Amino acid sequence: MAGFVEWGLELIRRTTSDLSPDVEAAIRAARDREDEGTTARNVMDVIVRNVELARSGGTPICQDTGLVGFFVHVPRGTDTEGIRADLVEAVRRATKEGLLRSNAVDPLTGRNSGDNVGAGLPYVAFDFDDASEAGPGEAVVTVDLMLKGGGSENVGAQYRLPDATLKAGRDVRGVEKCVLDAIHKAQGFGCAPGIIGVCVGGDRAGSYAGAKKQLLRPLDDRNPDPDLAGLEERLLPALNELGVGPMGFGGKTTVLAVKAGKLHRHPASFFVSIAYCCWADRRRRLVVRDGVAELV
């Protein structure tokens, strides 16, 4: 029987060269919104052609194949260390095959490990409480892979409310101001139009992780929490009003989607974290149901 090494390799192969349908649909809609003959429109045309070309040729959408992150949901009692070791091996093989550029650098020596494996890399996180994919009596493992470009990771930000410069208080309006400021500061550096993950609350580390986790949600879903849904719906048009546009050249679409979550906070702390994903939002899900794997 095939295992997570082979499945992981296939997941990586598909993710580097083929955007998921919801991301591609959002990119095409953004292209159609820009007026004909504008630079913004032409840039979006180049992006659409690049997406098509990468899929047909099975080549990487972007030469920065990013940081490799696996978010794994497993039933209780699963051998998580076995899955982790297999996924790490899948990353090694994918790098050897040229599917991934080697992006794991020792921060002190400057040495690149050459196989995308190092302290904390690839990122593999396990979650036991998500049974949404499993029917009664089924053993289901889901693996969400995210390949996130370095340029977009660099423009992520964390704020602490209240913030005097932004005149942002400890309320939802204050949260909105933080996100507006972060996306203004990002300009085109994160390869706009981006997809924005927001986490309201939590501790410093949990807040950043929570923001990144929002990037796993389908772009066309609706937040089940009405307050967070409202926040997302207000932020999307407001961020696009900034006019940064594709690649920061000006235009109607600065962000493709906003996804927000929340974590309870300590009374003394109020963090707002923003994760930015470039338009080349490479993520895919692998579902293994009773030993049978399928890419969704």
Add this chain to the structure above:
Amino acid sequence: MAKDAIRLDLPVSEEMLRSLRIGDEVLIGGTVVTARDVAHKFMVEKKPEFLRPVLRGAVIYHCGPIMKRAGEEWKVIAAGPTTSSREEPYQADVIETYRVAGVIGKGGMGEKTSAALKQFGAVYFHAVGGAGTLLAACVRRVREVLMLDEFGAPEAFWVLDVADFPAVVTMDSAGGSLHREVLKASEERLKGLLG
């Protein structure tokens, strides 16, 4: 890119380069040489002579490509731009020493580079970030590679013949910067949105 994109088949005259303005869309053809962090440090600190004939009139491309060797031939698999601001300490010196026609990158550059573009009649071209496959398809031929053993594939000087390489002029030789303009406009809008 656009219907009315300007064709720029290198080498071109300084007069032609000086006529380009921010917002102009171009299709670049001719010699493009990749150079990123290690290469820029090397050009400024060592000023190697062997690069002079290669770079004169060519365009430097901030790019660490994914390359594949097929027999004797090299093939470009993905080659989008990388963030240019890291080369800001070196770029003006490189433009002066090697008299390149310009630089292709992403995210724009600072005032020192802007001044060098003005002085030497060069241009900053912005490529579409993330479009690695499409931009690789613009490469007609890998002419040669320099410093491959010393720097490794992503950091080496790849001398490429390109055709119809789409880019936008975002910093021109008149001191203009589209990045500065968009930042200023979005700053105004931000103020309004913050209330």
